[in-house]
Amino acid sequence: MTVRDVAEVCDVPVSTVHHWAVRGGGPPSFKLGKHRRFDAEDVLAWINTSKAARGRSR
Template identity: 70%
Template sequence: MDQRVEFPRLLTVADVAAILHVPVSTVHHWAQRGDGPPSFKVGKHRRFDAEVVARWLDDVKAGAA
């Protein structure tokens, strides 16, 4: 029996910046202020769940309409 654990795709600050076409410093500022897509730290490294970022972006787009 194959029992695999499915983990979410984790994105780095640079990944999120590239996806959103914003500077890396903007993503860092968002994280410090609690703005932008939700994130968490693994040690000293900030990570973003790709599905959460996608939902956040959908919410932003819906609010801009």
Template identity: 40%
Template sequence: MIRNLWGPAEVADYLGVPVGTIYQWRTRGYGPLGRRVGKHVRYKPTDVEAWFESQAEGVV
């Protein structure tokens, strides 16, 4: 069973970044994998969590 999909605002809230950052990442090919659903971008929570876990630990 698939959990509810997230929009950019939910992803930003989860990651603690501004919504604009999510849009910038998407245009630069960075960040979690998002999929277009009509004119909207939606994210699977498991993809966002996996992307986060794949990032280097610690602060650079």
């Protein structure tokens, strides 16, 4: 998945996804040449983990 794809799925700005990738806190990513990419399964797992963590903190 591209940065733009992840931004759309997570309903956040592209800049937020770039920030996650550089500073941590988002789904795992990797560089393919100069382009950042995300594995779709990793993104879905990260979303599910984030949702579960939010549910516990309420």
